[in-house]
Amino acid sequence: MKRVFIKNARLLSQGVELRPTTISVENGRIVSLGDAEPQAGAEVLDLGGKYLSPGFTDIQLNGGIRKFFSQTPDAETLAEMTEGCLKHATPYYQPTLVTALPETIFEAIEAVREAMKTDPHILGMHLEGPFLNPVRRGAHTLEYIRIPDDELLDKLIEKGKGVISLITVAPEQFTDAQIKKLIASGIQVSAGHSEICYDGAKDAFDKGIRIVTHLYNAMSAFEPRKPGLVGAALDDDRVYGPIILDGAHCHPAQARVAYRAKGERLILITDAAVLGREMDELDFEGFHAKLTPDGFYYNRDGKLAGSAIDMPEAIKNAMSYLNITLAEAVAMATDRPAKAVGRDKQIGQLTVGYPAFFSVFTDEVTDAKSLCFYPEK
Template sequence: MMLDSALRVGRLFTGEQFLDDHAVLLSQGRIEDVVPAAQLPSGLPVEDLGPDLLLVPGFVDAQVNGGGGVLFNEAPDLAGAMAIAETHRRFGATAMLPTFITDADAPRARAVVAIRQALAERRPGIAGIHLEGPFLCRARKGAHAADLIRPMSDADVDSLLELGLDTVLLTVAAENATPKQIRRLSDAGIIVSLGHSDASYEIASAAADAGARGITHLFNAMSQFGHRGPGLVGAALDHGALWCGLIADGHHVHAAAARVALRAKKGPARLFLISDAMPPAGAPGDTFTLSGRRVTRKGSRLTLDDGTLAGCDLTMDAAVRHAVSAFDVPLGEALRMASLYPAMFLRLDHDRGRIAPGYCGDLVLLSPKLQVEGVWIAGQGRREPRAPGVSAA
């Protein structure tokens, strides 16, 4: 066993349990072992992170439109993707899917090429791509451009199967993609998520039975729960195979609705945290352009001029804090919602979401107030407090 270094900390969360006064042994960017501090090998370089801090698995964000002043749709290239990843790294996201929303074919193709390059070059923080649209429902378009929304064709499926990426998350409206199309995509490894959809409970359940794996930002831009028509929300909570992304920013989902959903969700799939972040996340500036329309930040709320919510300035550490304080989620479960559960949804949990032997050395150091104090990706990092005055929700 050739060890590179060790991180010693007062408290550690493995993804399963809390441990006091332990150390993480690192070797070539991966976790070799987790041991009590008293059992640290002699002669090994050890960084003592302090007795009052908490070391946790790196956060995994499946939906990141932008950050640091950059919108992926406006900068669908390697530099744009990496600027977003570097911003969200400061807030604990060690793996993320840059999210490209409904747009023209040419910039969408450039976005795919950029992510393919990032993965080939092993750029830190990039785990794949999220394509949100254009196969959505116009009635539930949210901030997406209505004129570019369309049903999925078999030719679209053929094109998606040729993207050449291991991790592709695709948001579709259940009524705009057939079960046969969803099955083809799912069988090929594409992760299909249902969202921006007015589908009935029955149509959504059929899509899940055909292989759809998730729900994009639960409650938002979808048919709601009713006692005679449970809608997509009802299918999301009642179907055990559907993982549900949840925006914990205090604007997109009422705390009571989140608490009810957490109690109601049928397993084994679970609710997990996403940022749905836009350019203002981790950056100054209160306006930006989305598909030619102005978006304004007032407080921590982002809206189009007509009042439509248009993403968030949320970061994953802030989402964890909100889940604990507003949703009454125990800290360990909130941390799982930010790391292990999204990793499971994206089929990355063999490598991410836990502090355990064999896993990637993606780690986040948190203060007692759950503020990020340091971040490591593949064992590389340092204590790196967030810049003062830059905050999310």
Template sequence: MKIAYKNGTLFTGEHIETGKAILVNDNTIVGLTDEGSIPSDYQISDLEGLQVAPAFIDLQIYGGDGKLFSAELSIEAIEATYRYCLRGGCSRFMLTMATNSMETFLKGIELVKEYWDKGGKGLLGFHMEGPYLNPVKKGAHVEKWIKKPSVEEVSLVLEKGKGALKMMTIAPEVCSDEVIQLLLNSGIIVSAGHSNATYAEAMRGFNMGIPTATHLFNAMSPLQSREPGLVGAIYNHDRVRSSIVGDGIHVDFASLSISKKLMGERLFFITDAVTETSKGDYQHILRGDRYTLPNGTLSGSALTMMESVKNGVKHAGIALEEALRMASTYPGQLIKDQLLAGRIAPGYTAEFVVFNDRFEVVRVIGH
């Protein structure tokens, strides 16, 4: 079906356009045209003067609407997570599971495949956050499941995860060169996190090709005068990206602002969102605007991607266009080998978030 979306303020991922229509054919963007030059064979969809941007992409979310994936392990939990994402303007997500038993991880992978087989939408793949982490920086992760990787086990995970496992967070200092290279060669996105790496250990991993890091500042060795740690390595490596949780709780808004000035387009938003549950190893309790474990440890956010954008603009001094890139264009660059998303440009998937001046999501198009 050919559809022309008109009468909106468009942010393409590069700049803002007015008086333009987005031409879409079979869920793929054909291009932009003047509103007065829409071809006659296109059906018109009125954007009602609202703002339009590429739909958001969340590379780290654990569940939604009371269904934590690791506790529920069901298609229904994936569907609930997708609904939660859509309410925040996010059309694509990486379903994430924190450190768990290998049996639970592999069951999660199989459910991702089953969800796709049944025509499920929005899901980019499976993000294994663990178990190859540093227990010193376990954060809310369950220590009994944390381990050092062997080539044999990693090879098994990659084989079982083929097609569904798309991302893995590791602590580079607990992984051998052989393991890191094996992961990189598999084509999944490897991210450094839950790590107590020295600056040298972190740079070793980044120089091998690790492209990104997981939730900047949280559960990682800090930047200090005599030991720059993982944070320092992220700042100082001009190719490495990092996600950040923009709720003002995981990271102070001033730290978000400073990091944005230092990293530019290398910094992007995730929600790191969990959901309330009393089942399994991860029992998240909603305490106001955050989730904690029963012992009070911060265990996840209550964010949506649109709230991340709003916080970046309102509290960290980030321009609207740049905050939108941090939620769409920049994470889209990490998944570009899988899907062209995060921009309004020819050839890209036609998925848009429509929102008002109060940062309220009106609808998500193309999901």
């Protein structure tokens, strides 16, 4: 495959702007940075001063453009999710399945397993449920929420190997042996949709949980004398805090508090129901989401039901809400989520040997596009 020499690019990686303005790729990988001239015979791509970063990464995405993964957990939906992510400058994502019946969960696992054989954009599946606390279920279907039982847990661990990369659970619903077994399985465990107290959350973190699900939302709140899961997550430097910055899921002041507390462990997610606000309403098996005139998804109970933003919007909002640089906001959507799910040795950096999946954009950010170079087959 011919080498591609990309010039006149402002390179952003790991929270800083790099000094080189050129990058070369070949066979789907970065092969050099900072070459003064292209190699003989290389194709030249002039970005005209636009920014280039590692591909944006969304570890919690529920749907594509007009398809919702939990409604149709199949190959067609995953293909549309990848198409939607690439359209919205997000070359890496985790399709997220909300609380569902066991047969639907296993159907989704097999669909993702097959898709991952040929689709390099899927990092694995985020299973959000079914072991949640009903009190903090949010928009999840109450009838499908379950108390963990050993038989189902063992089957999920067995069937989910190599596919389930993240599972959201309410730790207080588990026995000590069950939560230890799940953590030991190698699946990344996230605390969310939980009413756990501060001390219980700290104990769960001590056992190995290192991430929470959509910080501030669907978790025990930070109250006087009761810091809850929010307080425990903010207080523990080991724990990542994915946050939805859409103007509805949390107040900008709460986002700033989280950024001061978490620093490099605060990461961006969209938790988008679908991308691009092209679906006005979703309604199936007890799950309902309707797009309001101001651009948010709510269910019939008035609860938020996923967001409607894409990752470029989240980055732009991060700059505004947190008063941070573009390079810092981009890091919250690239190398930091990669670290949060244990993939930082494979993706998230402009480093020789890393995949050549990029996002390209101007200062506006919301004009971002994907730029992906694939290896030879």
